[in-house]
Amino acid sequence: MAAIEVEGLTKDYGEVLANDDVTFSVAEGEVFGYLGPNGAGKTTTIRTLMGFQSPTSGGATVLGHDVTDEAELIAAKRRVGYLPANPAFDEDVTGREILDLHGAIKGEQRREELLETFDPPIDRKVRDYSTGNVQKLGLVQAFMHDPDLVVMDEPTSGLDPLMQRAFNEFVDAERERGLTVFLSSHVLSEVRRVCDRVGILRDGRLATTERVADLLHRTGKFVRVRVAGDVDAAAFDLDGVHDVSCSASADVPPTGADGGASTGERSPVDGPVTECTFTFTGDVNALLDCLDELTLVDLDVEEAPLEEVFMRFYGGPDA
Numbered sequence: 001m002a003a004i005e006v007e008g009l010t011k012d013y014g015e016v017l018a019n020d021d022v023t024f025s026v027a028e029g030e031v032f033g034y035l036g037p038n039g040a041g042k043t044t045t046i047r048t049l050m051g052f053q054s055p056t057s058g059g060a061t062v063l064g065h066d067v068t069d070e071a072e073l074i075a076a077k078r079r080v081g082y083l084p085a086n087p088a089f090d091e092d093v094t095g096r097e098i099l100d101l102h103g104a105i106k107g108e109q110r111r112e113e114l115l116e117t118f119d120p121p122i123d124r125k126v127r128d129y130s131t132g133n134v135q136k137l138g139l140v141q142a143f144m145h146d147p148d149l150v151v152m153d154e155p156t157s158g159l160d161p162l163m164q165r166a167f168n169e170f171v172d173a174e175r176e177r178g179l180t181v182f183l184s185s186h187v188l189s190e191v192r193r194v195c196d197r198v199g200i201l202r203d204g205r206l207a208t209t210e211r212v213a214d215l216l217h218r219t220g221k222f223v224r225v226r227v228a229g230d231v232d233a234a235a236f237d238l239d240g241v242h243d244v245s246c247s248a249s250a251d252v253p254p255t256g257a258d259g260g261a262s263t264g265e266r267s268p269v270d271g272p273v274t275e276c277t278f279t280f281t282g283d284v285n286a287l288l289d290c291l292d293e294l295t296l297v298d299l300d301v302e303e304a305p306l307e308e309v310f311m312r313f314y315g316g317p318d319a
């Protein structure tokens, strides 16, 4: 059984078709990222999954329960954790009182462990919380009853980089425990780090669902090479080389008797150096053979940024 099954989900607000025939599923144990630009319809799907609003047509099941059926929804929610986009807790009480209340309703098996990880100031009134501290309290509340599935709308918004890292490590550990996680995000480095698969939403329609590893593989490597002499794109006439750009390198290494004065080493080249960059999706052995023909000064090979792939899906109708 899939943890989440969304079938033909459509939500028409009248002026806006926020979800347009959206269909996807999330397997048990999967960490699924739901991505899209502002207004793409992510929160609309999430609120439908949590039963806060009804679809115009189509539907969804969560842990096998139909979210449009009230009794089934209640049964599902016992085993689901939820972190909304902007958690709104009662401001007149302390974090501890909020957790006590949630604990009494849903359980609190993991409360102490989560407080150690996220550490919100639970003895202060929520009114005095920073945005990040509200988010940390929301994370404790979402996970503390030891759910089977956690649904989060932009979980790291408001968290500082250290806490974002703690969150990523936490999600990794949860995946190991077999938890299913559905999260929406704009933070591409986070998606790359924590998600197994992503769904990309644009204007209410699902543009694609794909494994993160496949997206990265399809994007290829970004290669930056500095070569002795005047070299042009023809030097990289090879299957899988795209978008070659070559220019004289401004950063020419020191040469001659004083070359490498700071290190005491002599530079390997005299004369001009050309810097070339390209994206590579071909056979890495063929690339090495090609580079072997050149005198290299420097070489960087990196994964192409996921941003580039996402922009293709996020961009306008021509993307």
Ligand SMILES: Nc1ncnc2c1ncn2[C@@H]1O[C@H](COP(=O)(O)OP(=O)(O)OP(=O)(O)O)[C@@H](O)[C@H]1O
Pocket: 013, 016, 017, 018, 036, 037, 038, 039, 040, 041, 042, 043, 044, 045, 085
């Ligand atoms: N209750 C509502 N009534 C009318 N229109 C709405 C309502 N809720 C959302 N919308 C519209 O539906 C579209 C999708 O909104 P939604 O909040 O689902 O997008 P989102 O992808 O979560 O955006 P963001 O990343 O900015 O949070 C937007 O155009 C929004 O203005």
